[in-house]
Amino acid sequence: MKKYILKRLLLLIPVLIGVSILVFVIVRLTPGDPARILAGEHATEEYVQATRERWGLDKPMYVQYYIWFKSLLRGDLGRSITTHSPVVEEIFSRFPATLELSLFAMLLAIVIGILAGIISAIRQYHFFDYFSMTVALFGISMPVFWLGLMLMFVFGLWLDILPISGRINVMIPLLNITGLYVLDSILTLNFRALGSSLLHLILPSIALGTIPMAMIARITRSSMLEIIRQDFIRTERAKGLPERMVIFKHALKNALIPIITVIGMEFGLLLGGAILTETVFAWPGLGRYTVDAVYARDYPAIQGSVLFIAFIFVVVNLITDVLYAYINPRIRYR
Known part of the structure; x- marks a missing residue:
């Protein structure tokens, strides 16, 4: 290994x-x-x-x-043509915003996607199966920027219950420790900032996590359907094990390899592909920084940000491959 x-x-x-x-x-x-x-x-x-x-x-x-x-x-990505600041500093100052948004979007996608896929596999050809897979199909096909704008219109303008831009209410002070506002709020016990940062995360997380959620739901259903028809699952049921244990301990564990693959790929894409979401919601992350650099023809900023995104994507894929061996002991790398 x-x-x-x-x-x-x-x-x-x-x-x-x-x-x-x-x-x-x-x-x-x-x-x-x-x-x-x-x-x-x-x-x-x-x-x-x-x-x-x-x-x-x-x-x-x-x-x-x-x-x-x-x-x-030497670790020097040059200086931005427009701001004259080191590109490395600008990237690391904006990456925590992208990381926080991607983590929450991925958490939402994993929880809902896996649960929807499991239920659809257990209740194949029932109403929930048709409904969830239809929603997943729309989720995969739906443009992120259009979904973001619709969420802003419905929940931000029409119902006026959620903020539509930024990371936190500018009137709430917050000590910046890690750059992750939710974590910084918890570390400093600033519950006003915690509530505000969580509210600001809801809409962009839904917009960004919809496609991964749909992909995870579909691949979970397909993988679970293949596993629950195996002989060892019939044997577990014949032994009288509770259905919950059969599904979550035995079937899901053996179905995780393709699910982990999709999660790893989608998380890498989220970190580098949050450009549209960050632009729509005025989220001050790495994606928006890259867009601004492209508009300004800021060569060092474009090169540095794309190279950093490529590095993150390759590292996430490596972590995904390593996880295979821990999930399935039969897999050994040489």
Whole structure:
């Protein structure tokens, strides 16, 4: 197992180098002159050229990549063209917001998705099975931004019971320790901040977690249907074990491998793909930061954020693979 984990960690190096090259080239092939954007629409050509030289944008592409890659090896992702702040600091200041939103969205998706899938498998072809799988189909097909806007309209504007933007009421003070507002509220025993941060999480978590919830529900149902028809499940029932123990201890445990796979993939996608949700709900996370960087042609910010997202996604997949061996002892990595 240790050799397998070490091997996968070493494979991170070529993967991230490939991602860095791909992102570096694509960003520079997009239309628009970042020097002109940075200098201003009415700036003179001399000032634009000086800006281009200042940020090294006048050098050949391979020279720009070499300079950036050398800085990358030192853990330096460069400075943002628009804010002039280190990209590493900006990423780590915004990542806790994305992590908190993704964790709550994934928790919602796992709890509801697995329960819906189990009940649908147990009561196959009954009303709940048809209803839950129909809802799951709509959940997979529904655009995240449209669902977010509908949630804002219904619960934020029409019913006026939930906040529609931000992470917390700006009038409530909160000591920032970890960047995770719910955790910081608990650590500081600030229950007003805890309530406000939880309320602000509800709508974006539902919007972001709907697709993973639908995927988990469908894969849980399919996997559970395959397992509960196995001979060992019939044997457990013949022994007189309670149905709850048969389903949750024996059937679900053996059905977890594909479920864990989907959860791992979806969680990695949530961390990197919360762009639309964060934009709709004005959530100050990494996704919104990336969108703003794209609009501003902020090369260092785009490259740094995409590379960081790729790193997180690969690490989450590694953790998912390692979990297989603990869930199913028959699986051994070499």
